[in-house]
Amino acid sequence: MAEQHEPIRVLVWSEFSEPREVYPNGIHGEIAGYLNTLDGITARSAQLSDPEQGLSAGALADAEVLVWFGHRHHGDVSDEAVERIVKRVTEEGMGFVPLHSSHMSRPLCALMGTDGMIGAWREADEWQKVMVKAPDHPVAAGIEDFVIPHDEMYAEPFNIKEPDTVVFYSHFEGGEEFRSGCAWTFGKGRVFYFQPGHETQPVFQQAEVRQVIVNAVRWCAKRT
Numbered sequence: 001m002a003e004q005h006e007p008i009r010v011l012v013w014s015e016f017s018e019p020r021e022v023y024p025n026g027i028h029g030e031i032a033g034y035l036n037t038l039d040g041i042t043a044r045s046a047q048l049s050d051p052e053q054g055l056s057a058g059a060l061a062d063a064e065v066l067v068w069f070g071h072r073h074h075g076d077v078s079d080e081a082v083e084r085i086v087k088r089v090t091e092e093g094m095g096f097v098p099l100h101s102s103h104m105s106r107p108l109c110a111l112m113g114t115d116g117m118i119g120a121w122r123e124a125d126e127w128q129k130v131m132v133k134a135p136d137h138p139v140a141a142g143i144e145d146f147v148i149p150h151d152e153m154y155a156e157p158f159n160i161k162e163p164d165t166v167v168f169y170s171h172f173e174g175g176e177e178f179r180s181g182c183a184w185t186f187g188k189g190r191v192f193y194f195q196p197g198h199e200t201q202p203v204f205q206q207a208e209v210r211q212v213i214v215n216a217v218r219w220c221a222k223r224t
Helices: 024-033 056-059 080-091 102-104 106-112 208-221
Strands: 008-014 043-046 065-069 095-099 120-130 146-157 165-172 177-186 189-194
Touching: 008 208, 024 043, 024 208, 056 065, 056 080, 056 095, 056 146, 065 102, 065 208, 080 095, 080 106, 080 189, 095 102, 095 106, 095 208, 102 106, 102 146, 102 165, 102 189, 106 177, 146 165, 189 208
Parallel strands: 008 043, 008 065, 065 095, 095 189, 146 177
Antiparallel strands: 120 146, 120 165, 165 177, 177 189
């Protein structure tokens, strides 16, 4: 484990299929750029088209936390990359923060032993209310219930390994509900899945969403 006074080293990864008009530098660039404005965190971005898909042994060895956004190209992530990520998490204690449509990412599914499928989804740019269900969990620090004006709807059932803690739970404009913030420990590593963040809306620029990601990075790095 890194010393508490050293910056948390974060690798922010995306397949980079998100619309450039919403995220000119990709969601990975958006998140890494924000993280780099904060004290105590240093972030790098990587994408699917990079050499070794941006997930080389060296890149992962240098990362205390891997933040992940996948959407259309889950199946293009190599077996070797998945194996490296799972080993880094379970055996070496790297944190992992999969976001939104990463519920079906190969690394998360490999860790959980499930397919990550959800009951339904709807791209209608509806509101969702994110409710804090575990206010004492470090990922909820400084967060109260909040509304995302426009996002994609996800609905239960959610085929995941039972979380150690459901930190956030969402209600959607159409009446659906979803476990939108889930925390686990897999072996030596901590994992936090956060549902908000459809790529066609600037959800990752919303203050509460950014704070949840920062809190998740710190918790997954075992700094909280």
